[in-house]
Amino acid sequence: MENLLLKIMAESFERKQADEKKQVKNLPFITISREYGCQANLLAVMLKQELDKGGIPWRIVNKEIIYNAAKELNLHPDKISNISGAVNRTQMDEVLHALSTKYYKSDRKIRQTLASVVMNTAQSGHAIIVGRAGAAITKDLHPAIHIHMIAPLEWRLNSLLKRNGLKREETLKDLTSIDHKRYKLIRDYLKWAEPNEQLFDLTINCSTVSHLEMLEIILKLAAMRKII
Secondary structure, eight states: OOOHHHHHHHHHHHHHHHHHSSSOOOOEEEEEETTTEEEEEEEEHHHHHHGGGGOOOOEEEEHHHHHHHHHHHHHOOOHHHHHHHHHSSSHHHHHHSOOSTTOOOOOHHHHHHHHHHHHHHHOOEEEEOOOOOHHHHHOOOEEEEEEEEEOOHHHHHHHHHHHHOOOHHHHHHHHHHHHHHHHHHHHHTTTTTTTTGGGEEEEEEEETTTTHHHHHHHHHHHHHHHHO
């Protein structure tokens, strides 16, 4: 199976070489950030189905970024995921300590690798990047649409309970923990440059707007920006 990371980086390199010879139009991409409990992957699939009708296939990139970064660093994907979303330095040290000396990698190296994969994915164009601080990492690239899916905590909690059938107390604990990790991940990539909320073109309340309505809104904005 072809290595997606190598393919992305090769496409980026080839385009850079072409740009040195002539001006080319930047390729579009979309990022989707979400609070835990909002169904970003469902929205991504719906978007891809509609965008593909334009004749150019789009791809969804989510956990692939974790797996490709893991391959680059010779680490298990779970280690990358834990480190990239660690809440504080103490937890980071605990995770890194668990790694063997041979495969020890600093959190900075891991974050740089993740950011590099996200950036190359965006630059290769026609990609829907779900999570992974995509909006923060690619905030200076255009044309793009950055989407943020939000909802009240109670609504997200009930949605998770309905979909996963877990216990309320455990789910609430996971929800608050993951929300904080995602917020911190974006903040760390921004380096306090600006508030997280200013990253996004569209912030959509999942408790009041259906996925079909979201899809229509995003497609209209994409058409106005000549992304499709």
